[in-house]
Amino acid sequence: MKSSSSVVAVIGGGPAGLMAAETLAAAGAQVQLFDAMPSVGRKFLLAGRGGLNLTHSEPAARFASRFGERSAQIGPWLDAFGSHQLREWAHGLGIQTFVGTSGRVFPADMKAAPLLRAWLHRLRASGVQFHMRHRWLGGLEAPSDASMPGRTLRFATPAGETALRADAVVLALGGGSWSRLGSDGAWVPWLADLGIDVAPVLPANCGFDVGWSNYFAERFAGQPFKSVAIEFRDSRGRQFERRKGEFVATATGVEGSLIYAASGLLRDEIAASGSATLTLDLLPDRSAAQVLAEATHPRGSRSVSGHLKGRLGLDGVKAALLHEVLGRDGMHDMEKVADGIKALPIRLVAPRPVDEAISSAGGVRLEALDAGLMAHAVPGVFCAGEMLDWEAPTGGYLITASMASGVVAARGALRWLERSGR
Numbered sequence: 427m428k429s430s431s432s433v434v435a436v437i438g439g440g441p442a443g444l445m446a447a448e449t450l451a452a453a454g455a456q457v458q459l460f461d462a463m464p465s466v467g468r469k470f471l472l473a474g475r476g477g478l479n480l481t482h483s484e485p486a487a488r489f490a491s492r493f494g495e496r497s498a499q500i501g502p503w504l505d506a507f508g509s510h511q512l513r514e515w516a517h518g519l520g521i522q523t524f525v526g527t528s529g530r531v532f533p534a535d536m537k538a539a540p541l542l543r544a545w546l547h548r549l550r551a552s553g554v555q556f557h558m559r560h561r562w563l564g565g566l567e568a569p570s571d572a573s574m575p576g577r578t579l580r581f582a583t584p585a586g587e588t589a590l591r592a593d594a595v596v597l598a599l600g601g602g603s604w605s606r607l608g609s610d611g612a613w614v615p616w617l618a619d620l621g622i623d624v625a626p627v628l629p630a631n632c633g634f635d636v637g638w639s640n641y642f643a644e645r646f647a648g649q650p651f652k653s654v655a656i657e658f659r660d661s662r663g664r665q666f667e668r669r670k671g672e673f674v675a676t677a678t679g680v681e682g683s684l685i686y687a688a689s690g691l692l693r694d695e696i697a698a699s700g701s702a703t704l705t706l707d708l709l710p711d712r713s714a715a716q717v718l719a720e721a722t723h724p725r726g727s728r729s730v731s732g733h734l735k736g737r738l739g740l741d742g743v744k745a746a747l748l749h750e751v752l753g754r755d756g757m758h759d760m761e762k763v764a765d766g767i768k769a770l771p772i773r774l775v776a777p778r779p780v781d782e783a784i785s786s787a788g789g790v791r792l793e794a795l796d797a798g799l800m801a802h803a804v805p806g807v808f809c810a811g812e813m814l815d816w817e818a819p820t821g822g823y824l825i826t827a828s829m830a831s832g833v834v835a836a837r838g839a840l841r842w843l844e845r846s847g848r
């Protein structure tokens with residue numbers, strides 16, 4: 427393969443860029459990997475803090491369906507590198523994995539650091555050269571000497587600006603969240619300037635603002651809602667099916683796994699209608715009839731809160747939320763209270779800013795790329811990872827698809843180098 431003498435620049439050292447580098451180096455390309463930060467894989471390491479959820483063990487078709495409208499395009503990436511290959515790959519680095527009760531897959535020690543260390547060691551051994559504190563400045567100039575192939579890339583470094591000519595380029599710049607870890611979304615206008623179609627970068631797997639009263643915010647921010655259920659239907663009839671789980675009250679609204687799961691629909695509904703109202707069941711293990719019977723049971727001289735605590739075990743943040751939504755008068759109508767306990771409307775008015783989100787939606791539209799993830803507008807330039815316009819829930823889908831797209835972009839680059847005789 428001609429690629430043995432080709433220089434391929436990979437920009438971005440997250441899971442997508444590292445996987446692209448590994449695939450390219452294995453085929454004999456000279457890989458130069460650049461990252462703006464002092465070290466690579468910072469978001470990957472952060473993901474390891476709460477237990478690195480590498481992938482999911484569910485069947486391939488179900489796995490692919492998690493990418494919603496993008497399932498058809500992402501399915502082939504997962505054929506190239508899906509959850510099975512990802513686990514094999516981790517095992518190849520000496521990292522055993524296990525399937526948790528939910529079907530999620532984790533490294534045996536739950537950590538990201540040992541895996542990243544072993545991976546970087548293997549990448550260096552395979553010849554990948556790392557250039558840290560090299561921030562790509564946008565722009566992909568054709569060399570001034572027209573006889574020279576490839577593109578010239580410019581980087582800001584602590585020693586000043588530097589340039590590199592590469593035969594092909596893989597951009598793996600990450601999405602738009604947690605900018606302090608490197609993925610700051612600054613590339614959005616740069617790629618648009620190059621004629622690459624980019625969808626607006628939006629928060630995904632994110633929290634929302636409700637606008638609590640000062641009383642509720644001061645006393646209950648940080649408190650978890652455990653064993654609750656939510657459901658949501660948007661104005662177009664799209665539905666988030668009733669699901670049990672947990673979330674947390676924040677100073678301004680709500681966040682946490684159950685909210686993240688519904689966040690794509692909620693975000694889109696807020697964009698379309700100005701707000702989104704989800705339905706919360708505070709006692710999902712009790713039927714509406716049971717709750718009504720207990721709530722309307724004569725309470726004698728007991729206060730409403732004492733009554734709800736005594737008959738239904740409802741207190742703390744759950745009781746406070748009921749009060750927050752129904753108001754003082756509503757709390758004295760026990761039929762309303764019973765309805766509220768089983769179906770409390772929570773009106774969300776805004777998603778939290780993208781920088782706070784677990785991931786981002788939007789980015790380089792897949793229609794702007796060919797099947798090998800090369801930009802139609804800029805031949806020889808490939809894109810991979812969260813910077814592409816797809817989104818998925820948490821559950822290991824984000825890392826898997828980022829790495830899979832790294833493999834696809836690298837293979838695309840190798841094919842292109844061969845076709846163009848470089």
Ligand SMILES: Cc1cc2nc3c(=O)[nH]c(=O)nc-3n(C[C@H](O)[C@H](O)[C@H](O)COP(=O)(O)OP(=O)(O)OC[C@H]3O[C@@H](n4cnc5c(N)ncnc54)[C@H](O)[C@@H]3O)c2cc1C
Pocket residue numbers: 437438439440441442443460461462463466467468469470472473474477478479480481560561562563598599600601603604607608609610611612613783784785810811812813821822823824825826828
């Ligand atoms: C708190 C948290 C927990 C998470 N947990 C999980 C989890 O358990 N499982 C899961 O699947 N996913 C998880 N994710 C999501 C996952 O980490 C990301 O989807 C994944 O890291 C995206 O990989 P990427 O390679 O596309 O981008 P990134 O990992 O964001 O890497 C992009 C890289 O590009 C570099 N870069 C950006 N711009 C430039 C530039 N101009 N020049 C040079 N370098 C540049 C950045 O410095 C960065 O190193 C989590 C995310 C967060 C925030």
